[in-house]
Amino acid sequence: MKVHEYQARELLADAGVPVPPGRVIESVEDAAAAYKAVTSEAGVSLAVVKAQVHAGGRGKAGFVKLVRTPEEATAAARHMLTHRMISPQTPPEGLEVRKLLIAAGVSIAHEYYLAVTTDRATRRNILIASAEGGVEIEKVAAENPDAILKEPIHPLMGLQPHQARRVAFGLGLSGKQVGQAVRVMLALAGAYDRLDCSLAEINPLIVTPPVGDHPDGQVLAIDAKFNFDDNALFRQKRVAAMFDPAEENPMELRAQRFGLNYIALDGTIGCLVNGAGLAMATMDIIKHYGGEPANFLDVGGSATEEAVTEGFRIILADDAVRGVLVNIFGGIMRCDVIAQAIVNAAKEVGFTVPLVVRLEGTNVEEGRRILQAAKGDIPTMQPATDLADAARKVAAAVG
Amino acid sequence: MAIFIDADTRVICQGITGSFGALHTKGCLHYGTKLVGGVTPGKGGSADANGLPIYDTVRDAAGATGADATMIFVPPPFAADAVLEAADAGLRVICCITEGVPVRDMVRTRAALDEINQGRPASERQVLIGPNCPGVITPGPKSGSGESASDPYTRSGCKIGIMPGYIHTHASEAESGLAVGIVSRSGTLTYEAVWQTSNAGLGQTTCVGIGGDPVRGVGFIECLERFQADPDTAGVLMIGEIGGTDEEEAAAWAKAHMTKPLAAFIAGRTAPPGRRMGHAGAIIAGGQGDAESKIAALRANGFEIAETPADMGAAMARAMGLG
Numbered sequence: 001m002k003v004h005e006y007q008a009r010e011l012l013a014d015a016g017v018p019v020p021p022g023r024v025i026e027s028v029e030d031a032a033a034a035y036k037a038v039t040s041e042a043g044v045s046l047a048v049v050k051a052q053v054h055a056g057g058r059g060k061a062g063f064v065k066l067v068r069t070p071e072e073a074t075a076a077a078r079h080m081l082t083h084r085m086i087s088p089q090t091p092p093e094g095l096e097v098r099k100l101l102i103a104a105g106v107s108i109a110h111e112y113y114l115a116v117t118t119d120r121a122t123r124r125n126i127l128i129a130s131a132e133g134g135v136e137i138e139k140v141a142a143e144n145p146d147a148i149l150k151e152p153i154h155p156l157m158g159l160q161p162h163q164a165r166r167v168a169f170g171l172g173l174s175g176k177q178v179g180q181a182v183r184v185m186l187a188l189a190g191a192y193d194r195l196d197c198s199l200a201e202i203n204p205l206i207v208t209p210p211v212g213d214h215p216d217g218q219v220l221a222i223d224a225k226f227n228f229d230d231n232a233l234f235r236q237k238r239v240a241a242m243f244d245p246a247e248e249n250p251m252e253l254r255a256q257r258f259g260l261n262y263i264a265l266d267g268t269i270g271c272l273v274n275g276a277g278l279a280m281a282t283m284d285i286i287k288h289y290g291g292e293p294a295n296f297l298d299v300g301g302s303a304t305e306e307a308v309t310e311g312f313r314i315i316l317a318d319d320a321v322r323g324v325l326v327n328i329f330g331g332i333m334r335c336d337v338i339a340q341a342i343v344n345a346a347k348e349v350g351f352t353v354p355l356v357v358r359l360e361g362t363n364v365e366e367g368r369r370i371l372q373a374a375k376g377d378i379p380t381m382q383p384a385t386d387l388a389d390a391a392r393k394v395a396a397a398v399g
Numbered sequence: 400m401a402i403f404i405d406a407d408t409r410v411i412c413q414g415i416t417g418s419f420g421a422l423h424t425k426g427c428l429h430y431g432t433k434l435v436g437g438v439t440p441g442k443g444g445s446a447d448a449n450g451l452p453i454y455d456t457v458r459d460a461a462g463a464t465g466a467d468a469t470m471i472f473v474p475p476p477f478a479a480d481a482v483l484e485a486a487d488a489g490l491r492v493i494c495c496i497t498e499g500v501p502v503r504d505m506v507r508t509r510a511a512l513d514e515i516n517q518g519r520p521a522s523e524r525q526v527l528i529g530p531n532c533p534g535v536i537t538p539g540p541k542s543g544s545g546e547s548a549s550d551p552y553t554r555s556g557c558k559i560g561i562m563p564g565y566i567h568t569h570a571s572e573a574e575s576g577l578a579v580g581i582v583s584r585s586g587t588l589t590y591e592a593v594w595q596t597s598n599a600g601l602g603q604t605t606c607v608g609i610g611g612d613p614v615r616g617v618g619f620i621e622c623l624e625r626f627q628a629d630p631d632t633a634g635v636l637m638i639g640e641i642g643g644t645d646e647e648e649a650a651a652w653a654k655a656h657m658t659k660p661l662a663a664f665i666a667g668r669t670a671p672p673g674r675r676m677g678h679a680g681a682i683i684a685g686g687q688g689d690a691e692s693k694i695a696a697l698r699a700n701g702f703e704i705a706e707t708p709a710d711m712g713a714a715m716a717r718a719m720g721l722g
Contacts, residue, residue, distance in 0.1 A: 118502055118506065120613045120614065120642075120643040120645075121643070121644060121648075123505075123506060123509050123614045124506065124510075125506065155506050155507045155510040156507065156510070193503065196501055196502070196503050198502065229501055229503065231475060231500060231501045231502070232501035232503060234475075234476060235476065235501075265671065273587075274587055275585060275586045275587025276585065276586075276611060277583070277584065277585020277586060277587060277588035277589075277611070277638070277640055277666050278585065278587035278588045278590075278591060278666075278708075280585075280588075280640060280641070280666040280667045280669075280670055281585075281588050281591070281667075281708035282708070283669045283670070284666060284667070284668045284669050284707065285707045285708050285709060287668070287669045288707045293669065301561070301586075302419075329587045329590045329591050329594070330563065331533065331561055331562055331563050331586065331587060331590055332561050361563050361566070361590060362563050387591065387707075387709040388707065388709035388710075391707075391709070
């Protein structure tokens with residue numbers, strides 16, 4: 001699960017990481033007041049208006065704006081709340097922006113990258129840092145791997161201060177900056193563990209030029225990104241409450257409510273499969289035979305007839321779908337349940353597009369019998385003998 | 400011969416009174432698995448629908464039944480504890496079927512298991528299979544209908560998990576007389592692979608579903624190591640998917656240590672980057688773990704590649720010179 005930047009900032013601030021003052025607004029009218037509040041709190045005149053969406057590329061899209069007056073803040077807010085944001089990371093039609101973060105501007109002496117994630121290879125959480133902050137870390141990793149510092153985190157002991165110090169010195173920090181950065185790293189690693197994160201990233205972490213009570217500069221988190229382990233949300237009530245359904249694909253949400261795992265894609269062949277691996281493989285073989293999958297849909301092992309019927313409703317609600325492939329290898333899932341759901345969906349929604357069905361495994365005979373009996377009612381249906389046959393048939397049917 | 404489990408393996412079920420635990424306990428009994436009891440805290444002293452004794456703790460169950468393996472169906476919040484309880488009781492094979500275990504729990508549990516196994520030779524390690532996996536099966540020759548525990552599908556096989564037993568084939572009943580090992584990160588895709596190898600005239604020595612989670616128990620390499628050492632395993636079919644670098648590491652390991660024919664399929668060639676496709680582990684992030692780089696690594700290290708998921712059985716046969 002992803003959260004917005006302003007929510008990540010809240011979690012960081014709670015963990016003890018200093019962030020510049022900020023306010024969240026949802027209407028243009030609140031922009032001027034928010035600007036005044038954050039700038040007076042920080043004693044500056046510069047502020048930044050940032051669109052809160054679950055997609056990157058905001059700066060280049062013009063959805064991160066520096067402002068120096070309440071009027072500029074209002075104008076920036078009006079633009080962002082009345083235009084869709086289009087970036088390489090959004091769908092082509094862009095995303096609607098519903099919330100803005102207005103944060104006090106700060107002077108930056110240097111930018112750093114700091115993150116905690118789980119390293120699958122070592123099965124440990126790992127702290128990652130780089131003195132090349134504010135840019136895409138993947139780029140740094142590819143072009144200059146030596147610029148990335150890593151510290152493995154002990155699963156029970158957590159990140160140790162000496163490790164954080166090593167990183168701070170490695171980043172080239174000095175004087176009082178070191179202690180401040182160490183506190184940020186320990187706080188970030190602690191929050192990662194406590195909140196069941198899958199990514200906790202501060203980019204950039206910055207050091208300001210010398211100011212009043214910080215003669216060596218102040219260490220601050222400017223932008224933050226937190227992703228969470230969906231499997232742990234049952235024990236992370238506060239994080240779970242941060243879920244923003246407006247940021248999700250409505251069809252994916254609908255599928256979720258029935259325990260289905262659905263991801264919308266750009267193609268024309270709808271797929272309904274049991275098991276994630278087989279669902280991915282089914283997409284692969286559709287593509288191999290020249291088709292394009294319209295979705296990933298794993299109905300899982302224990303879906304009811306009703307849930308599977310809902311799966312068909314979701315697939316058929318996609319106007320781009322010109323053919324449907326059902327691929328079931330029954331283990332826990334019984335083929336007769338799938339067959340009955342096909343019959344239900346045919347009655348309720350109707351298959352106006354070609355439907356290719358491949359059934360194998362548990363109760364396959366009964367499943368085939370149900371479909372054979374309903375054949376007259378589903379004229380676009382054709383059975384397939386195996387996976388390759390099924391993919392070939394559906395790709396041919398949609399042309 | 401086989402790996403991890405065989406006809407003599409005695410198995411208990413943790414979470415035997417839950418709906419999934421009860422359903423698959425029955426399925427394993429019908430297959431012919433020596434399921435000897437179960438654990439549900441607070442229900443010790445009673446028996447399940449099949450007459451199997453239920454115990455309060457895994458130690459009690461292991462002590463009374465002589466079990467050396469367990470099948471875990473405990474709900475996700477308690478699954479890691481169930482794994483550690485099984486390890487504490489000394490069970491040799493710990494198979495965790497549960498889907499949805501938090502990664503943090505697995506990071507800690509795996510660290511604890513690694514500590515327990517430190518310094519032990521492979522044969523003495525306590526092995527975790529899963530979580531989020533279909534389980535492990537060593538097929539036996541067909542002996543009956545499999546419709547009841549008294550008329551089991553096989554009398555010398557062992558199934559620990561949720562896979563349909565009848566799709567598997569023992570070497571003695573395979574057209575070629577040969578059997579292969581199968582190791583996979585996916586559930587139903589494994590059934591597909593088993594079905595295809597059976598149809599290609601091959602049996603299976605053991606099929607291991609290692610699970611789809613980013614942090615788990617045994618990986619590809621531990622399974623390859625055992626398949627290489629197992630005299631009855633004539634080849635190995637490995638089924639990977641996008642995410643992580645396990646397949647790349649397994650490919651390099653196999654080149655240095657394996658002499659048996661190898662085949663592989665990688666699912667997720669067409670998956671969009673950054674999206675989690677059902678398995679928590681199946682995500683392509685930061686250009687790492689995409690299908691093409693895995694396929695290239697496997698090919699370079701001597702694996703015959705199944706170009707499509709319909710080609711898995713044939714790829715295995717080609718690798719063995721049977722195609």
